[in-house]
Amino acid sequence: MTQAGPGSVHVHISVPRQQLQLCEGDALVCSYAISTALHGVGELNGSGCTPRGLHRVRAKVGAGCDAATVFVGRRPTGERYSPGLAAQHPGRDWILCRILWLAGCEPGFNRGGAVDTLRRYIYLHGCPDGTPLGVPASHGCVRMANADVMDLFERVAVGTPVRIEG
Structure with a gap:
C-alpha cells in the first residue's frame, strides 16, 4: 500500500496537533480532536x-452498538458505561462504542516482529464523555469522542489508509 490516490478516502493523524483528518484525495472532509499516547510515539510492543x-x-468493530457499549478484547462486555460503573473500576482504560483496529503496512517499522501494530491492538476508539481530547493521555491507541468515532466509522471502509505522523 502506498500513498492514497486522487479521490481516495484516507485518514491523517497528527500527534503534535492531536488531530485526525479524514480526506478524500487532497480535500479535507472533516477533522476531529483526538488523544494519542501519554508516552509519545513509538512502535515497540x-x-x-x-x-x-x-x-x-x-x-x-461495534456496528449498531449503543454509544455507551463497553468493549474488552474487541467484544462487547454487556456493560453500559456510566459514572457509577467508572467508580467501580477506577483506572480502567475504557474502550467504548466503536473500534477501528489498525494494521501496520511498513515491514520492520510497524509491521512484524516486536513492532507489529496489529498485534499491539492499536485502535481508533470511543471514550467516556469528559475524557480530555487534544492532549496525549492514552495507553497507545487513538481516543476519540464517541460521536466522532461513530461518524468516522460510517465514513471509512476496511482497508482505508491511515497515516500517523509524530
Missing part, C-alpha cells in the same frame, strides 16, 4: 506509545 507510519483499517 509494550511501549505504551502510539505507532507512526502508514497503517490501514484492518477491522471495524
